[in-house]
Amino acid sequence: MPVKNARTADFLRSAYGGESMAHMRYLLWGEIAEKEGFKNIARLFEAISYAERVHASNHFHEIGGETSDATVAAGGVFGVGKTVDNLQGAINGELHEVEQMYPVYLNTARFQNETGAERSFHFALEAEKIHAKLFKDAQNAAKQGKDIELKAVYICPVCGHTVLDEAPDKCPICGASKEMFKAF
Amino acid sequence: MPVKNARTADFLRSAYGGESMAHMRYLLWGEIAEKEGFKNIARLFEAISYAERVHASNHFHEIGGETSDATVAAGGVFGVGKTVDNLQGAINGELHEVEQMYPVYLNTARFQNETGAERSFHFALEAEKIHAKLFKDAQNAAKQGKDIELKAVYICPVCGHTVLDEAPDKCPICGASKEMFKAF
Ligand SMILES: [Fe+2]
Ligand SMILES: [Fe+2]
Ligand SMILES: [Fe+2]
Ligand SMILES: [Fe+2]
Ligand SMILES: [Fe+2]
Ligand SMILES: [Fe+2]
Incomplete structure (x- = not known):
């Protein structure tokens, strides 16, 4: 069901704009990391780019409704x-x-x-906390000219939850099953 | 070299925001077309989504410069x-x-x-003309409950030029070679 209140609708559109731009810049920064020889940092960018797609998709579906256009202000x-x-x-x-x-x-x-927007914002907020930490760890390695150690990155396709090395039995944020996680 | 003038920089950021959102919504609308059984329209959305990524990437690189954040107003x-x-x-x-x-x-x-921004805007403008026409043709089919006929869609990874069925020997917009085109 589409969002009812104008202010929450504005915030969903802003969040959609912000997530779409983040999705894109992580793809582009991933290409640069690849060229610099940081293969695992490149893979981390690619995986987190997909998590931002999940957030953008959730927000877009919560906006819902009929075709309309809007000027979006987004960070x-x-x-x-x-x-x-x-x-x-x-x-x-x-x-x-x-x-x-x-x-x-x-x-x-x-x-x-x-309630729909609340869930969508909650899912994103929880994932972004993890993203900030993962990017900080990656930067600490890159500052020493080193790539990160990385077996795999798992992303929940429902909420964007981001986990290293092995997917959890159940997503702790949204309850999605282990099999649903997308591996990078 | 990063853009020098504030107004062109604003327009590059807006265009980056608009292209990033277009890239994302075509992915999402492609998923819906797939579910409705329009496999070729879904493929068209996916291909054109990639063309919008090319535009976003060009704009982002023209903005260039040091890390900075900005509030972006975009359609x-x-x-x-x-x-x-x-x-x-x-x-x-x-x-x-x-x-x-x-x-x-x-x-x-x-x-x-x-001149860098000029090239980036020119590349996008030329591709969008073709996108408008391809989406119109797809809508005419979908209105009759039919999918489109589609062998392949070729996208130029330099300028986003979009061609059906066979890639040209040379991109008519940017001069990229046939082998560089990405097929969908
Ligand atoms: Fe996000
Ligand atoms: Fe994030
Ligand atoms: Fe989840
Ligand atoms: Fe575009
Ligand atoms: Fe377009
Ligand atoms: Fe081209």
């Missing part, structure tokens, strides 16, 4: 640097979402009784 | 309907880019002697 991070610098951009973006953006969006959705 | 199209309706959203978005957005951005880049 983006720019810059084409070395991987160490691009990871700083990634950390900044994730921390902004964790500390400012999603807490306010989530609080507003609760206040306006928008 | 988006929303709605989760049947494929016939989603295609109307796609047509509206492409026509807005062809008739309003990219002509103004291109004119401004020329006026400000931003």
